[in-house]
Amino acid sequence: MTDAVTNDQWFREAVVYQIYPRSFQDSNGDGIGDLRGVIDRLDYLQALGIDVLWLSPIYTSPQDDNGYDISDYQDIDPTFGTLADVDELIEQAHARGIRLVMDLVVNHTSDEHPWFVESRSSTDNPKRDWYWWRSPDEHGEAPNNWESFFSGSVWELDETTGEYYLHLFSRKQPDLNWENPEVREAVYSMMRWWLDRGIDGFRMDVINMISKITSLPEGTPIPGNSGLGDGTPHFLNGPRIHEFLQEMHASVFEGRAGQLLTVGEMPGVTVEDAILYTDPARHEVDMVFQFEHVGLDHGDHKWDRRALDLRELKKSLGRWQDGLAEVGWNSLYWNNHDQPRAVSRFGSDAPEHRVASAKLLGTVLHVHRGTPYVYQGEELGMTNVPFATSDDFSDIESVNYYRMAVESGSDAESVLANLRLGSRDNARTPMQWDSSEHGGFTTGTPWFRVNPNYTEINAEAAVADDDSVFHHYRRVIELRHTEPAVAHGDFHMLAADHPTLYAFTRRHEGVELLVVANFSGDELSLDVLDDVEQWAGSTLLLGNVGAPASVTAPLRAWEARVLRR
Known part of the structure; x- marks a missing residue:
């Protein structure tokens, strides 16, 4: 460093x-x-x-x-x-x-942590207030309507004491009470x-x-x-x-x-x-x-x-x-x-x-x-x-969502298609x-x-x-270690409205870097950048698809370059 x-x-x-x-x-x-x-x-x-x-x-x-x-x-x-x-x-x-x-x-x-084992043992246990315990509402239901990140209610009824405990995630993950x-x-x-x-x-x-x-x-x-x-x-x-x-x-x-x-x-x-x-x-x-x-x-x-x-x-x-x-x-x-x-x-x-x-x-x-x-x-x-x-899925979030979505009437194949794209698995x-x-x-x-x-x-x-x-x-990791502009330079986005070009500059102590990247499978001209000609004599620090004809030549499919001047 x-x-x-x-x-x-x-x-x-x-x-x-x-x-x-x-x-x-x-x-x-x-x-x-x-x-x-x-x-x-x-x-x-x-x-x-x-x-x-x-x-x-x-x-x-x-x-x-x-x-x-x-x-x-x-x-x-x-x-x-x-x-x-x-x-x-x-x-x-x-x-x-x-x-x-x-x-x-x-x-x-975990609900198997000794803290929670003690907390759930009785309403007067010294660790009762280490977690969020609440009595049922006036209808005998959960204390509020919050949805868990893993589907269903955030509340689980504990039969031992007749009270609910809060879990923003799995019912086996009771929330600690940081107020204590x-x-x-x-x-x-x-x-x-x-x-x-x-x-x-x-x-x-x-x-x-x-x-x-x-x-x-x-x-x-x-x-x-x-x-x-x-x-x-x-x-x-x-x-x-x-x-x-x-x-x-x-x-x-x-x-x-x-x-x-x-x-x-x-x-x-x-x-x-x-x-x-x-x-x-x-x-x-x-x-x-x-x-x-x-x-x-x-x-x-x-x-x-x-x-x-x-x-x-x-x-x-x-x-x-x-x-x-x-x-x-x-x-x-x-x-x-x-x-x-x-x-x-x-x-x-x-x-x-x-x-x-x-x-x-x-x-x-x-x-x-x-x-x-x-x-x-x-x-x-x-x-x-x-x-x-x-x-094929193992993750609790994915498994729970699939079950609940299908049970509520969603098309199983559509649910599965989205799981394939987004599952943590x-x-x-x-x-x-x-x-x-x-x-x-x-x-x-x-x-x-x-x-x-x-x-x-x-x-x-x-x-x-x-x-x-x-x-x-x-x-690219080595570049962060050796080029101060990467770690310490300012940042300026270019061509913000272009649908496939990601371009920006980094500047530090007289050094300027230009990053250009083509997020598509088609060739992309750099003429959309106003001052691209000024980079014609710059140094190519890093490229990803072989040497280009010139540093300002059109970007090939999924090509990225880092230039320095």
Whole structure:
């Protein structure tokens, strides 16, 4: 990293790689990825050039929601390994100059967590107020009409005490009551324990949901949804969220600044919200994950999919670039464990275009201002899965939606078509390491089937091919490390209204970069840019489809270039 970045802003020059552990590498043949598998692949990650490794949850869990339902925050699920394995992973990653960030899931726990087991045991248990308990309403029904993110009501009746508990997600994920200071201190103590163990920060799951309007008012009725309503205005970016995050910073991170990374996953966050959350002077988080751009191909709801309009994408990402230009910082991502594969969604997974469009997506994203995140397999151009029937899906969100949609009268094939496009399962198939059985992921039976295209798309083949998606990602990551304009330059969107050209400049200390990318399978002239002739003598820093006739020649199908002058 260059000296241009201050110690506590090191993440501006960093690239983060997300691992979904159960699907990354199985080391013992049980069909599920584990920590030993991650350790075995650190050299691969080092070769890619990443700076930070983010692990999705590996804590003890009943696995109702693939580990996001935690029953012990300070132990490792035997599926993944042991605390000793974590210690070795920390040591081995640090030896390679890679920081390790853990997932922090503290909006809710598992219903099998000892805290909740105590809480539900009686109405006068000392931990009763650690969760959101309410009596039935005057009709003996749920306390309010909020809909769960995983379908159905957010309320589950507990037969032991005759009261309902709140769960914004699965009924096995009861929400913690952050109004209770004992809850907050228990969480902070756990976080300090992990930092003392040597990890380098946290990705904070749905962290902007921890503060709720305590009266839990009714949500706006959702048409045709059996009386359920939208409760998000009452728990997204709630009344005490900034207080809680500042308290967390003071209790956990104060005195450790300069080496850690904190990123808050925040559905529904706006640019204005993000400025507050990420302003370094406010001591909350370094950056947020926002979801605006990954909602642009949604119609009336998530499962109503429509074609993406590139102009809408540019408008959204450009607004975030401008909004956080002076204060705060952006996170940059195309996909993660909750999103379908980027090349199938934003690019083209057609055989003739997959490699070029995967490289294009990496180029465009990584040269934006912000910290880029690579999701496992993205650097190979891994694609969505050809799911055949509803039985092929594993994810609780997808399974629940299919059942409820079909039961309510929706056409089964239409529901299935949208699931194929948007299911989280697309991101959760095992990593494709080589062309051997199960893609080299396991010697046993994989917990979830490998995408059948693993014989063509795999890491072994990519590493051996200097023109692969992998090596292009390696080069664009290196560009962030070596060209200060990428990490520190300003951002200016060009041709905002063009339907297939994504173009922008980055400028820093007398250096200017131009990024041009053709989001289509047709040739595209650069004459639509007013001053393109002025770039004729510039240097081509990076391209994705072979040397062009000239740096300002028409862009070929799914071609991207980074020019410097």
